[in-house]
Amino acid sequence: MSQTSLFTSESVSRGHPDKLCDLISDTILDACLAQDPDARVAVEAAIKSQRLFLFGELTTTADVDPAELALQAIRVAGYDDPAWGLDTDRLAITIEIDRQSREIAAGVGEDGAGAGDQGLMFGFATDETTTGMPLALSLAHDLMERHDALRRSGSTWHLGPDAKAQVTIARRDGRPVGVTDVVLSSQHSPDLPLRQLRDILREEIVYPVLRDLRSDTERLQLNPAGTFHLGGPAADAGLTGRKIIVDTYGGAARHGGGAFSGKDPTKVDRSAAYAARQIARDVINRGWARRCEVQLAYAIGEERPVSVAFETEGGPAPTLIARFREAGVDLHALCIPRAIIDRLELRRPIYARTAAFGHFGREGFPWEAALA
Structure with missing residues (x-):
């Protein structure tokens, strides 16, 4: 007898506070590797409101400015307008970055042959899927990428950088057979009425992503909590590695x-x-x-x-x-x-x-x- 079960996965936008911190950390890493491929980097970020904390270890010959790189990443993530709750001109940045422990460095070795940790x-x-990824997660990522592309296109400037997506699929005998639920929430401008926002999310994001996986029975919950004006670090703290x-x-x-x-x-x-x-x-x-x-x-x-x-x-x-x-x-x-x-x-x-x-x-x- 066949058995049906449900499975759910989520994704978040690049403007989500935790993902913003991931982008800051990886932007600093990339800047170091661009100048010094042997750089040893372990840099994390924490952000809340108008305060950013950069901390960790950095051993490199690269000449980088972590604060300026962080501001660059914040703008890339979509916080290039104070209206979204993060003003880079007012952001207070605290930096606590030391060199890598000599004992860890000795264990890893100059050539990086040894593991950097247990x-x-x-x-x-x-x-x-053709990408080798679970279907629920693949669709959730697609929703967030579509959201990102839409707001960057300029056609929907009312959409804010902070957003989350969640997809539930039905499985029969362990194999996916369809989508049952989609939850999608997006930060948005107060100028955009909630009803119009939901129309945009449904018609411009959800339907193009689901395509032939759409059915008459799937449930769409679009900004189910209502308006979402205050987002990003103004609403929630962010931390590298939390997603x-x-x-x-x-x-x-x-x-x-x-x-x-x-x-x-x-x-x-x-x-x-x-x-x-x-x-x-x-x-x-x-x-x-x-x-x-x-x-x-x-x-x-x-x-x-x-x-x-x-x-x-x-x-x-x-x-x-x-x-x-x-x-x-x-x-x-x-x-x-x-x-x-x-x-x-x-x-x-x-x-x-x-x-x-x-x-x-x-x-x-x-x-x-x-x-x-």
Whole structure:
């Protein structure tokens, strides 16, 4: 007998306070890597109202101005008009950034071969979509990207930078069969009546994204709480790394707990999560499973991972390491931090683009490419 269940994932806009902090952190990281590919960076941000706090560790020969880079990121996120509640001319910025601990630096090594910390990371892929991402999350990201494109086009200047989307899909026997609910909330100008806002959200964002997934029974909740004039840091505090489920798989797979943004690739929280995603997607692309979750675990300063483990649906998880070996792939060697960094070319300034709409399932990122 077939069984039907529901699954929900969410995404947020680049102007969401937490995502704003992710963008600030990754903008600083990119600026350092552009001048010094060997930079060691772990910079975080916290923001509330008209106060920004930048903190962390930075060891680099790059000459960067974290405060100016933060202001640049804030404008990119859509806060280029004080009307949205954040005035960059009045923003008070406090900076507490030190050099990386010598003990951590010694453990990692000059060439970045050793893991920058102990920890466990997960990668995931599914055949639900052509991008290998869970359908609910993929649609939620699409809604936020559509919202972003719409407000940047200038045709709907009434839409503010802060927004959230949530999508629920029905699954039958573990496979998606349709969309049941969409929740979408957008900050907006007081000049835009709520009824007109809801028309824009429905006609210009939701319907174009759902396309053939639309049905007569799906429920749309558009700004369900009503008006949303005050948003961004004026309404809620933001913090780097607080949207790790949005960043990864929308709850469809586990997460090791480590955030990504603001961290250079010697931090396995980031680089090994990218490697695990590449491995999981390769399993799906080879037809070895319908869903695949990969776990990597490391000890600080050690090169080879402590473990490489798989959980799959529709495939033989216990034999996957052997199957990769038969295909000429040594997964343990592949997951040495230096090998990950070199294979994926992670010392480049590519990270600001990851700060919104997810790190996975998007074109142009090397961890989405097939294993060589």
